Amino acid sequence: MPKDIANDREGNTYGGQPPLVQEPEPAPAAAQLSEHPAPAAMPSPPQAPAMPQMPAPPQMTAAGRVRVAARRRDETDYIFNYWTALGWTILTLGIYGFTSSTSSCAGCGTIMRAGSSSSTRQPPWRGNRPGGRAFSRK
């Protein structure tokens, strides 16, 4: 979530800089030389056709990343509705109470995840769980 924009899932870092990717070091010249060089007459193996490079996704600005993270908070910030949960517990003769109490557990996990954009997992019943609702922001 927005508080953790330091190192998000896409590997972006502070300041909008692209993630550092270690370039493969070139092999030493000695390793490239074969001990038994092929005779000049030997045909070289067929070269694989060059794969077309996929264009890199456009980099978002820091402001854009923060804005998107704030907009996506309803995916992680789970709002409980106690009275709906209680109503379902009564209607199901207490059975729903089991999921209600365990959803508190998952809800806390959601809180913890909200501190980190590295995970946006949700409770499995999120979105269709009658005891809760996603908060609709105005």
Place this chain on the structure above:
Amino acid sequence: MTPSFERAAGHLAVLRRMTGNFREPVIWLVLAIVARGITEIVAFVLLDQDLIKHSQAEAGAGRELSVIYGRLGLQVPSPDQGQVKRPDNYVGRILAAIFSLGMYMFWWSYNQMDEPNKHFTSNWAQEDELVRAVEAAS
């Protein structure tokens, strides 16, 4: 600003570690079926401690963000220290649950759902301020 970044990184590390804590709702569901009541009490105590730890780290990171943006000449209000939850009186709550023959658990459940809700809504105000500051900076 380096010390502020380092302190913020420390708070974020706490939040990241919490995302990896073992919080499996299915296990808690099974435990709740086997030992209804006792499991809920244990879960509620642990969830309360999780929320406290989370909100402390989050407020710390928010304070550092406020300092960093302040140095840049932008206003991001520091999180209110009062938003860090204080621990429940666990012994008192357990005694209340016992002497009320379990009826107090309804109130405790309500608290367990209401406190994370309040936590999120206070976060949103903070996040909106952050978005405004980032947009102003860009």
